[in-house]
Amino acid sequence: MAILGSIIKGAIDLRDSIVSESSPIEEQQKILKKLLETARDTAFGKYYGFSKILEPEDFQTQFSEKVPYFDYHQMKADWWDRTIEGLEDITWPGKPSYFALSSGTTGKTSKRIPVTDEMIEAIRTTGIKQVGALANFDLPTDFFEKEIMMLGSSTDLNERDEFLEGEISGISASNIPFWFRGYYKPGEEIAKIDDWDKRVATIAKRAKEWDIGALSGIPSWMELMMKEVIKYHDAETIHDVWPNLQVFTSGGVAFQPYEKSFRQLCGKEVTVIDTYLASEGFIAFQQRPETTSMKLVTDNGIYFEFVPFKPEYIEEDGSLSQDAPALTLAEVEEDTDYVLIISTVSGAWRYLIGDTIAFTDVEKAEIKITGRTKFFLNVVGSQLSVNKMETALREMEEQFDIKIPEFTLAAVKIDGEFHHHWYLGTEATVPATKLAEALDSTLQEANKNYKVARGKSLKGVKVTTVPPNVFYEWSGANKKKGGQVKMERVMGEEKFADWEAFVKEELE
Structure with a gap:
C-alpha cells in the first residue's frame, strides 16, 4: 500500500472538508479594502486619494471612478519606471524583489512587471489551493507519491541592478516550498539551463530516472518536450516512458486547440486540469472535474473588474477607452465576453492584463479564457474574437479529421480588396482552397457580423498550411522557446510581412 500517498491524500481530503465556501463577492470586497489600506501611503495611493476612497461604504464604486485604467506602457511610464530606478513606496510599499519578464506573445521587447514578496506568497498559497482541489478529482492514492514535471522557463534568474528577473514560471519554480522539492522535476540543476533545446534534450536523456505522475506547463511546449522524450527512448507514447502519468495541468493558453495532438502522444487517459498563471499573478484554476472552466482566485491578493468586450471600448492598440464601464463580480453575467482588469499586491492598479474571459458560472466565479484584446480582428467589421476563431477550427478538425494546434x-x-489570410499549423494534406471554403462557411454560420462583412468589404478567405513546427521556430527566432511564450493569433500588417518572410525562408 502506498502509505505516503495515503497520508497526503488523507490530508488533502481533510483540508477540503473543513475549508468553508465563502462568497466570492464578499471576498473581493475584502481584498480591495485590504489593497487600498496597504497602499494608501504609497505615491500612487496618495495621488489617487486611497484614504478618501475608503471612507464611504461604496468604496468599490469610488475606486472605479477615481482611478483610471492602465495598460502596461502607461503603468510603466507613469509609475513603474520609478520602481525600476530603485525608489521605494511607488505603487506598493517598499520595493519588489523580482521583475517578471513577459512579452505575452512572441516579441523581442520584454515587459518588466514587478513581483513583490506578497505576490510570491499569494502564488504559493494558490498553488496549495490547487493541490487541495485534487481531492475533487478521482485520482488513486499512489498518484500522490509520484513526481511532477514542471516545464517552465529557466530558474536561473538574472541580476539587474538590485532586482532578480526572469519569467514568472522560473520565479515561481525558484520559490517552491522545501517540502515540494523532492517531487519537483526536472530538478533545480536542469531547470536552470537557459537554452530550451538543451534543457529538453537533458530531460529526454534522464526521463526514465523519474516516476512522473503529472505534467505542468504550456501545451505547445509540453508537446514538443514529450515528442523529444518519446523519440529519444524510441517509444510509441509518453506512457512507455512514464507509465504512471495521470495528470496534466495546462496553463498560459486554452488547452482545447492542443487536445487532439496531445492525446495522440499518450497511451492512457490523462486528466487535464486548466490553470491561469500570468506574469501578474495566479488568476484562476480548475477546481472540479465536472467542468473545464476555472475558478477565479477571489480571496488572495487580486481584485478583479470586468469591462464588456465591445469594439467601441477597445482602442486600435488594444488598450481601453477610459469611458468604458467596469463591472464588479456582483454585476457580471454568464456567457458574455469581458476584458479582465486587475489590481494586485504587486502594485498593479486597474491594470489591463490583455485577456478576455467569460463566466460559465457566476455564483462559483468560474470562467474560461476567450481571447486577447489585441487578437480581435475587426478591420472590416468582422468582429472576430480568438474564441470564435478557435471554435471554427475545432469544427474543421472534426469535419476533416485533422489536427490544427496552431x-x-x-x-x-x-x-486591392480585403481578405483574411490564415496560416494553419497542420500536417494535413487537405487542399488549402477546401480548408478556406470550410472555414469561411463555418464563420459565416456562427457569426452574423462576419457574415455581414463578407457581403461587403471582406472579399474572401485565403488559407496557407505550414507544419506546426514553423510556429515554434518563429517563437524561437523572435524571443526564445519555452516558458511563457505564446503565438500571436492576429497580426498587424508589418508583423505579418515579417511572418511571411520567415515562413518562406523556413520552407525553402
Whole structure:
C-alpha cells in the first residue's frame, strides 16, 4: 500500500472538508479594502486619494471612478519606471524583489512587471489551493507519491541592478516550498539551463530516472518536450516512458486547440486540469472535474473588474477607452465576453492584463479564457474574437479529421480588396482552397457580423498550411522557446510581412 500517498491524500481530503465556501463577492470586497489600506501611503495611493476612497461604504464604486485604467506602457511610464530606478513606496510599499519578464506573445521587447514578496506568497498559497482541489478529482492514492514535471522557463534568474528577473514560471519554480522539492522535476540543476533545446534534450536523456505522475506547463511546449522524450527512448507514447502519468495541468493558453495532438502522444487517459498563471499573478484554476472552466482566485491578493468586450471600448492598440464601464463580480453575467482588469499586491492598479474571459458560472466565479484584446480582428467589421476563431477550427478538425494546434491570421489586401489570410499549423494534406471554403462557411454560420462583412468589404478567405513546427521556430527566432511564450493569433500588417518572410525562408 502506498502509505505516503495515503497520508497526503488523507490530508488533502481533510483540508477540503473543513475549508468553508465563502462568497466570492464578499471576498473581493475584502481584498480591495485590504489593497487600498496597504497602499494608501504609497505615491500612487496618495495621488489617487486611497484614504478618501475608503471612507464611504461604496468604496468599490469610488475606486472605479477615481482611478483610471492602465495598460502596461502607461503603468510603466507613469509609475513603474520609478520602481525600476530603485525608489521605494511607488505603487506598493517598499520595493519588489523580482521583475517578471513577459512579452505575452512572441516579441523581442520584454515587459518588466514587478513581483513583490506578497505576490510570491499569494502564488504559493494558490498553488496549495490547487493541490487541495485534487481531492475533487478521482485520482488513486499512489498518484500522490509520484513526481511532477514542471516545464517552465529557466530558474536561473538574472541580476539587474538590485532586482532578480526572469519569467514568472522560473520565479515561481525558484520559490517552491522545501517540502515540494523532492517531487519537483526536472530538478533545480536542469531547470536552470537557459537554452530550451538543451534543457529538453537533458530531460529526454534522464526521463526514465523519474516516476512522473503529472505534467505542468504550456501545451505547445509540453508537446514538443514529450515528442523529444518519446523519440529519444524510441517509444510509441509518453506512457512507455512514464507509465504512471495521470495528470496534466495546462496553463498560459486554452488547452482545447492542443487536445487532439496531445492525446495522440499518450497511451492512457490523462486528466487535464486548466490553470491561469500570468506574469501578474495566479488568476484562476480548475477546481472540479465536472467542468473545464476555472475558478477565479477571489480571496488572495487580486481584485478583479470586468469591462464588456465591445469594439467601441477597445482602442486600435488594444488598450481601453477610459469611458468604458467596469463591472464588479456582483454585476457580471454568464456567457458574455469581458476584458479582465486587475489590481494586485504587486502594485498593479486597474491594470489591463490583455485577456478576455467569460463566466460559465457566476455564483462559483468560474470562467474560461476567450481571447486577447489585441487578437480581435475587426478591420472590416468582422468582429472576430480568438474564441470564435478557435471554435471554427475545432469544427474543421472534426469535419476533416485533422489536427490544427496552431494558427495566425491578418487582414490583408489582395488585388486591392480585403481578405483574411490564415496560416494553419497542420500536417494535413487537405487542399488549402477546401480548408478556406470550410472555414469561411463555418464563420459565416456562427457569426452574423462576419457574415455581414463578407457581403461587403471582406472579399474572401485565403488559407496557407505550414507544419506546426514553423510556429515554434518563429517563437524561437523572435524571443526564445519555452516558458511563457505564446503565438500571436492576429497580426498587424508589418508583423505579418515579417511572418511571411520567415515562413518562406523556413520552407525553402
